[in-house]
Amino acid sequence: MPTIMPKSELVRRAFAYLQEERKHDPGKSLPSLLDEAGMRFNLTPVDAEALERLLRSEQKLN
Known part of the structure; x- marks a missing residue:
């Protein structure tokens, strides 16, 4: 049986990836x-947008 993962964990894993x-x-x-x-x-599209904002803010810091 698959494990259901919280959305925030998916975004964290996607960010690391x-x-x-x-x-x-x-x-x-x-x-x-x-x-x-x-x-x-x-x-989800909302998660993807949050991930994009996170990546863009990281780029500004570097």
């Missing part, structure tokens, strides 16, 4: 990475 993917392929576009993460972690 995106960080790793960006290390391996820094030239890959953000929209492409977000699409992959959305499908891989079954994110």
Whole structure:
């Protein structure tokens, strides 16, 4: 029986996944990475937007 995971945990895992993917392929576009993460972690559109905002704020800090 599959385990139901809280949405916040999915977003955290998606964020970690995106960080790793960006290390391996820094030239890959953000929209492409977000699409992959959305499908891989079954994110809702609201979760995907939150993830995008988080990534963009991280880019501003670096």
